[in-house]
Amino acid sequence: MQxxxxxxxxxxxxxxxxxxxxxxxxxxxxxxxxxxxxxxxxGAPQARLSVLSSTHRAAVPDxxxxxxxxPSQDLLPGRLVRAALARASRSEVALARxxxxxxxxxxxxxxxxxxxxxxxxxxxxxxxxxxxxxxSQSGLSSIFRALVGRGAPLLIESPTYWGAxxxxxxxxxxxxxxxxxxxxxxxxxxxxxLSATGARAFYAQPSFANPTGTQWSPQTSRAVLDAxxxxxxxxxxxxxxxxxxxxxxxxxxxxxDDDGHVIYLRSLTKSVSPALRVAAVIARGPxxxxxxxxxxxxxxxxxxxxxxxxxxxxxxxxxxxxxxVLRQNLRTRRDLLLDSLREHAPQVSVEHVPPGGLNLWVRLxxxxxxxxxxxxxxxxxxxxxxxxxxxxxxxxxxxxxxNYSAAPAEQLSAAGxxxxxxxxxxx
Amino acid sequence: MQxxxxxxxxxxxxxxxxxxxxxxxxxxxxxxxxxxxxxxxxGAPQARLSVLSSTHRAAVPDxxxxxxxxPSQDLLPGRLVRAALARASRSEVALARxxxxxxxxxxxxxxxxxxxxxxxxxxxxxxxxxxxxxxSQSGLSSIFRALVGRGAPLLIESPTYWGAxxxxxxxxxxxxxxxxxxxxxxxxxxxxxLSATGARAFYAQPSFANPTGTQWSPQTSRAVLDAxxxxxxxxxxxxxxxxxxxxxxxxxxxxxDDDGHVIYLRSLTKSVSPALRVAAVIARGPxxxxxxxxxxxxxxxxxxxxxxxxxxxxxxxxxxxxxxVLRQNLRTRRDLLLDSLREHAPQVSVEHVPPGGLNLWVRLxxxxxxxxxxxxxxxxxxxxxxxxxxxxxxxxxxxxxxNYSAAPAEQLSAAGxxxxxxxxxxx
Numbered sequence: 001m002q003x004x005x006x007x008x009x010x011x012x013x014x015x016x017x018x019x020x021x022x023x024x025x026x027x028x029x030x031x032x033x034x035x036x037x038x039x040x041x042x043g044a045p046q047a048r049l050s051v052l053s054s055t056h057r058a059a060v061p062d063x064x065x066x067x068x069x070x071p072s073q074d075l076l077p078g079r080l081v082r083a084a085l086a087r088a089s090r091s092e093v094a095l096a097r098x099x100x101x102x103x104x105x106x107x108x109x110x111x112x113x114x115x116x117x118x119x120x121x122x123x124x125x126x127x128x129x130x131x132x133x134x135x136s137q138s139g140l141s142s143i144f145r146a147l148v149g150r151g152a153p154l155l156i157e158s159p160t161y162w163g164a165x166x167x168x169x170x171x172x173x174x175x176x177x178x179x180x181x182x183x184x185x186x187x188x189x190x191x192x193x194l195s196a197t198g199a200r201a202f203y204a205q206p207s208f209a210n211p212t213g214t215q216w217s218p219q220t221s222r223a224v225l226d227a228x229x230x231x232x233x234x235x236x237x238x239x240x241x242x243x244x245x246x247x248x249x250x251x252x253x254x255x256x257d258d259d260g261h262v263i264y265l266r267s268l269t270k271s272v273s274p275a276l277r278v279a280a281v282i283a284r285g286p287x288x289x290x291x292x293x294x295x296x297x298x299x300x301x302x303x304x305x306x307x308x309x310x311x312x313x314x315x316x317x318x319x320x321x322x323x324x325v326l327r328q329n330l331r332t333r334r335d336l337l338l339d340s341l342r343e344h345a346p347q348v349s350v351e352h353v354p355p356g357g358l359n360l361w362v363r364l365x366x367x368x369x370x371x372x373x374x375x376x377x378x379x380x381x382x383x384x385x386x387x388x389x390x391x392x393x394x395x396x397x398x399x400x401x402x403n404y405s406a407a408p409a410e411q412l413s414a415a416g417x418x419x420x421x422x423x424x425x426x427x
Numbered sequence: 428m429q430x431x432x433x434x435x436x437x438x439x440x441x442x443x444x445x446x447x448x449x450x451x452x453x454x455x456x457x458x459x460x461x462x463x464x465x466x467x468x469x470g471a472p473q474a475r476l477s478v479l480s481s482t483h484r485a486a487v488p489d490x491x492x493x494x495x496x497x498p499s500q501d502l503l504p505g506r507l508v509r510a511a512l513a514r515a516s517r518s519e520v521a522l523a524r525x526x527x528x529x530x531x532x533x534x535x536x537x538x539x540x541x542x543x544x545x546x547x548x549x550x551x552x553x554x555x556x557x558x559x560x561x562x563s564q565s566g567l568s569s570i571f572r573a574l575v576g577r578g579a580p581l582l583i584e585s586p587t588y589w590g591a592x593x594x595x596x597x598x599x600x601x602x603x604x605x606x607x608x609x610x611x612x613x614x615x616x617x618x619x620x621l622s623a624t625g626a627r628a629f630y631a632q633p634s635f636a637n638p639t640g641t642q643w644s645p646q647t648s649r650a651v652l653d654a655x656x657x658x659x660x661x662x663x664x665x666x667x668x669x670x671x672x673x674x675x676x677x678x679x680x681x682x683x684d685d686d687g688h689v690i691y692l693r694s695l696t697k698s699v700s701p702a703l704r705v706a707a708v709i710a711r712g713p714x715x716x717x718x719x720x721x722x723x724x725x726x727x728x729x730x731x732x733x734x735x736x737x738x739x740x741x742x743x744x745x746x747x748x749x750x751x752v753l754r755q756n757l758r759t760r761r762d763l764l765l766d767s768l769r770e771h772a773p774q775v776s777v778e779h780v781p782p783g784g785l786n787l788w789v790r791l792x793x794x795x796x797x798x799x800x801x802x803x804x805x806x807x808x809x810x811x812x813x814x815x816x817x818x819x820x821x822x823x824x825x826x827x828x829x830n831y832s833a834a835p836a837e838q839l840s841a842a843g844x845x846x847x848x849x850x851x852x853x854x
Contacts, residue, residue, distance in 0.1 A: 285462030
């Protein structure tokens with residue numbers, strides 16, 4: 001009884017008057033507040049940030065959901081994650097504050113991951129070059145603010161991750177799009193753009209880029225790194241899909257860098273669990289100091305529970321076997337969706353079979369209104385994301401991004417059918 | 428054996444060459460990297476952000492640590508936190524993505540906390556006005572960026588929370604300091620500053636301000652709210668110490684507001700656990716939309732594990748009893764430190780006994796070099812924080828902030844002795 005009253009009170013439904021009794025509160029008046037004064041006070045926004053991309057739409061019941069950016073739960077190491085969280089709940093981290101730059105053991109793990117791939121003669125980053133952050137989105141915001149700054153130019157692949165476009169818009173940087181193909185961007189384009197704009201940074205995803213899934217060739221990697229070095233610039237390398245290789249392994253450029261030109265982002269959100277939002281920025285020298293200062297002002301520190309649990313997961317023997325199974329599963333699902341598209345939606349083309357990542361980047365017939373197609377698909381219970389959101393400028397053509405890791409295998413076979421039918425409706 | 432080799436490999440100490448064997452890696456060369464090129468690339472910083480305040484110094488072994496901003500672990504609801512995290516590890520949130528604005532039940536809880544205190548006739552905020560954030564520091568950054576913006580004026584109490592000063596500096600707002608006393612700021616000062624600067628926001632801590640511990644009088648609260656309303660401005664109310672009352676209960680101004688003038692921040696970090704970094708911003712109308720957009724660009728969403736665990740803790744029957752015991756403990760420790768100062772450090776004065784919060788704000792004799800005193804205290808194994816860090820401009824006098832909740836009771840009695848001795852050394 002007392003518990004019930006406490007709950008009702010905390011919800012504002014009843015009120016206790018000491019010595020008098022407990023009363024049902026007057027029903028809240030539905031008078032709509034007049035908030036129009038805020039419009040004058042706030043003025044026009046510096047940037048019109050779009051809160052949600054289509055990838056964050058809630059799933060529709062019974063729909064095939066290929067729109068989100070996350071793998072389905074059965075591709076996550078659920079048992080490891082639950083055990084790690086349970087251990088963290090019993091450990092010291094549950095009641096302690098973490099250092100600003102992260103738990104030292106987790107910093108060392110992230111640094112070791114890079115060091116393991118560094119060629120002889122290159123000094124790999126050390127644990128103290130690692131800043132643990134709560135998901136790579138916070139890293140993007142801080143890097144763009146701290147290293148580029150409002151009004152300054154930032155080179156960016158086109159198409160590229162929409163979250164990076166959002167962070168760039170928030171930071172107020174001026175985007176310089178660099179088209180990217182199956183081998184990555186043309187190094188001459190990068191060179192020209194660095195010369196022409198004086199940009200000091202290039203944001204890129206050399207391994208299994210979102211949305212295209214492409215991996216830069218070794219030649220491209222070396223040439224871009226040379227161009228960046230020659231211009232005294234930074235390469236912001238977003239290695240979001242490090243654990244999501246299918247035919248290939250990621251070859252992060254950070255391994256080749258020992259003079260602080262590569263700012264490296266590695267996230268565990270997609271491969272460990274979206275609830276363990278843990279990522280790292282690796283940066284050296286003044287750049288590291290400036291990013292750290294921005295992170296401290298922005299969030300002070302990351303929950304030690306999440307850090308300890310993430311480290312626990314990736315240092316279990318089960319993690320390696322999980323990654324092996326994940327690779328098989330990603331291949332199976334990617335190929336199921338490809339087959340289904342070839343059979344039932346021959347109007348679309350997949351210009352490049354991604355060697356890793358979570359997505360197919362699908363070219364639609366010229367003239368397709370991709371937003372209309374997305375709506376038509378939704379009517380037919382298939383959720384997909386329109387390609388426009390991945391372009392920093394006008395899209396170079398009509399595309400869809402299809403996440404093959406987000407739905408169970410049997411739905412993937414059906415997805416092509418629905419897409420083919422929807423295309424016939426809108427064309 | 429295999430596990431050992433895997434660990435060594437992941438730390439970069441050995442390398443495996445398939446078909447050949449496993450080798451100890453060449454020792455990393457200690458060649459110091461030349462990062463001086465970054466200095467030209469980065470240019471001078473827009474703001475010199477100080478990464479760490481003295482409150483984040485690591486504790487010295489065997490020292491009495493009164494410098495930090497957090498209560499000691501024995502004042503936290505440890506059993507509730509561990510049980511809540513264990514439950515979260517078994518629940519659905521462990522593998523799921525949270526909505527951008529937070530878990531709906533937690534949004535409802537935060538809204539209910541305000542609604543429970545709203546007078547009849549005032550429409551309280553609803554669950555959808557609540558944005559869950561990962562600690563109030565992120566809220567401050569977003570609010571200052573989204574509602575004030577670079578170069579625009581922001582009224583701020585003096586002294587005030589150093590983290591708010593840091594967030595304001597990062598956002599590039601121009602600070603307009605308003606002196607604050609035992610009843611809060613003088614409403615005439617607020618009125619004058621709003622008129623003179625055209626500022627559209629005032630950041631304040633009406634309940635148990637950090638560092639002074641003061642609570643605004645009801646008259647001050649009403650008059651400031653009137654001034655803010657009259658100027659079409661926002662009051663950013665940081666209710667950081669909501670759960671930390673001693674003689675008084677917090678009386679948040681947000682309860683009196685139904686036209687969106689109060690942007691309300693409530694954190695659970697200090698009362699639940701520093702590892703459950705969960706807080707909320709309550710805002711309505713266009714202001715809410717603009718803050719939400721900034722949060723999405725900055726961090727996408729907050730770990731559902733932390734949100735679910737925090738909600739679990741504050742809805743347990745044990746939470747209420749914990750808060751009752753906490754109140755007693757805070758009173759005991761505050762009074763122990765006060766007594767110790769009166770007996771052993773009569774040179775200092777505590778102008779105002781705080782009715783809540785975690786800190787004593789201690790005035791030092793005129794002419795004391797507070798940095799020198801802090802160093803002398805540290806030599807004598809007492810960690811304290813110099814008052815300067817809480818002032819947006821020149822300090823109005825030499826102060827220390829002493830956190831009475833951070834050390835065990837027996838150390839508090841000794842703290843006054845050490846401080847008295849250190850003062851005699853430096854004066």
